[in-house]
Amino acid sequence: MILNDFLPMNQEDLKRLEWEGVDFVLVSGDAYVDHPTFGPTIIGRVLLDAGYKVGIIAQPDWNDPESITKLGTPRLGFLVTSGNMDSMVNHYYVSRKRRQTDSFSPGGEMGLRPDRATIVYTNLIRKKYKKLPIIIGGIEASLRRFAHYDYWDDLVRRSILVDSGADLLVFGMGEHQIVEIAEYLNNGIDVEYITHIPGTCFMTSHLDMLPDYLEIDPFEIVSKDKVAYAKSFKKIYDEQDPIRGKTIVQKHQDRYLVQNPPTRPLERDQLDWTFNLGYQRAIHPTYVQLGGIPAISEVKLSIISERGCFGNCSFCALAFHQGRIVSSRSHESILEEAKQIISDSDFKGYINDVGGPTANFRNPACDKQLKHGACKHKQCLYPEPCEHLNVDHTDYAELMTKLRELEGVKKVFIRSGIRYDYLMYDDSKDFFFDLCEHHVSGQLKVAPEHIDETVLDYMGKPSGKLYSEFVKTFDDINKSIGKEQYIIPYLMSSHPGSTLKSAIRLAEYLRDINYTPEQVQDFYPTPGTLSTCMYHTGIDPRTMKPVYVPKTSQEKAMQRALLQYKNPRNYELVYEALILANRQDLIGTHDKALIRPKLGKQSYSQRTQSKSSSKKTQKRR
Template structure:
């Protein structure tokens, strides 16, 4: 049974109302890769009545009350991706497709009606405003990647302005950053017990307090006070300072930042344990599209895929993942992953192929640290690896082999990204995945062929990638395999001028590499690369950088690299 989406569904369950109503611009798919499903099912498992409003017609506020007024709160998400990233290309042109909508159609439209986007720009703020117009008495909790990456004052590429925290702009009461299952559960429990939003002290949460309400925090030295919104707007060096202070904190201490007359207060992150992660993914899902939708292309991509871990210690400058999932990898137990695959294999119509067992980087599964983490957070160290990094490649291979032995499973594929750094991709591991788990193309992400740009990206030097190509070709020849490398490349990253772009073009050409995985750099909120783009220099080294903003030049670079 799906989670309720209408009042008729509530009646079928014998409910008068929901405890929490989850609102999302994505089509409802009951699958653990979709946030609305995993949050709703997790709350349901823990005794709360959760309903889902998927793709409300946001120009009509009453649509946000399809399930009535919730007993505790509304929980609003901007969707699986930031709404501005999904609505616009890197060159700020409107996208014509949305893979999280039916048939990729991003518009509401009926004959004779003016069409408008299913996913509004700055989705969270729009949804919150419309909810407030019809319901003022219940708290609004915001979360998901759009909220997570806009939780402090940040540079917004699409408006070319510094914007306040989305908590301020949306007028919500609570922001939950990161992966929100446990923080949402604890927040709802606290609200149910009568604790007001401004008095919450929940892990992974951000709230607003007046200046006289933070005296107890200021008396404790264990906090980080960022330059205020006003300081950041008026001084780029203040923006640089705020960025480095925030990033270096790694969500370990309380963070304060003044925005007008109030402060945002961010509480430290909760590091999820393996047992807690297993408890989430051990929940049963329909693993289907809700009957109110037909074809949702994003579901086709992940229908028979399995998440094995969360987090990424790659710490690439351009990637928002470390700000959302965190830099520490937490892996599910082999038993939990195998049990999920057994459920998939038992489903009617299962083809026999598990299309992925992975996470942000597939071969980070089961990796760990001998000293349980450090302040440097540079585990890969130019591809050779920190002396304290414990590779999980043997455990990952054991997981893949066990999955392949499950009744009904004929084929296991790896379609998550694979890091080519030798410290987590040794020859033994590379040989086995090429023979058994990579279909025809191995997708890897050198990102650039310029060592200077790679340094800006916090990626290993090009020699590490060239070494990987040699290993790949040698093993391919020894095993008589027809496999190919497909490189992911970013054009226009800060630090890249015409000479650096030519270096990338030459590297690809000399090694006969081509493909369609080329993109123009998009400055997404709160990443180090976005700070470089806005500042014109690296916030850590203060080194001035070339920043190309001309759309025609960027398109030319992309095309010249691609062919």
């Protein structure tokens, strides 16, 4: 059923809808925003469409078990998620300092959800409802489904399914799984027997029900042995494919965590359906007087056009969550959503974004993926584009043209990220011209991340040479169409493999192009990524060879400061870095210098020579 209203959040809502109760209560760490970019809302709407009544308890008081009873006892069970973000990432900077605001909470207020929200909410529910099924999902559960390194505790934690005590874990995008689970529960099947659904994990004391599986080292070993951790991670990483992936088993004490293979991505008509389920495209009215929900402003006038990413950057968890097979919505579905945006009172003629994980990926990387799955030991774009890669922007260009021609639209921007290497591999530059002519607001944000080839290799990113060619092509096109537009590169410091010399090399590049980034992202080790495995183990799991990892707060501060060497506040850090790297040649007043010498003090070389002369004199005496 399509509900042209908000999902109920309390007894008054139930009365208004004339519902006697609900089949599922969805507990979320986010405030309730009824929009298709918010995962909990999608799951609620999908279940509604399948005939199940769903209520939402958003940001319950985790110190009060009564806070999850306000919709009564659900007929079939509880669904639990931390929200659109991992709660620890939501709460803490990479420095582990507490953030001041939470854009998914009323008025941006911080502190309305607990740390490790999925675990806390599930334990809260268990205190009140001992036997009701609890299914956990969302990004926090998905990326923590195996034993995993946790940056905030600086240790390997058990699967979140163990620590939460939930019955099932849904990983990845959950539309397929949640409806199938609901149907089994509705038919009277006990949750302990729901063990075969792709895209789910469960715990069991025996493996008799599994005809074939791949067992990795148990928690007790990977939590202490970094080599074992890296080997196990690589096995997990290789099997995250819905077509060729194997069932994976990991023992935790006397029980087994079982991950079924990932579910297949939604077909185009299914993805269209997901975005057409009666969303109110607004925050719940209860939040209006509380200052609104800041996160809605980022997405209200934007359109998600696809899911999945075959770019597979080492530091990105998308391959582990959405997968490498791209699926996209039809032009008709996207145009219909654009018309809804145009009718919004906040619309001023500008669609802020049309994209997804990677804006210019609209189709699977190759025809083979849909039949045989993504390659286990080969990437689509790295280190060179695969010979089978389909490089074609025609469909995306046609879509953007249709959107530009809609009545009331002044401009359609692309802000969710262009994969510049894929753009460069397209022999036709028609879309590149379209991009510069129609879809850039003066600045195009792209993500080279670094310029040092060794670091780029660990990141799984294309060469710095290709990025330079992209910049030149961008400049040439803009010159030919008479526009002055600029590239804003996203850069990352302290990624595994990055030494002080790597950071200095990037600083020199920024000097040469006369660019100072306003922001630099320090590498953030989040669960589920290849880079986080490197960070924890000091091993590249692809080769099992050692990799240098900058871990001390001082070195990370120096690497970050080098990328903003012009900032006077960074002078001492940059000076220290250059001395440690023996790059005093970059301290001076010449054109190639990064910083000037210290005024009123001896230079480093003078102090060193003075100390050396003093020692020699003492020896002679």
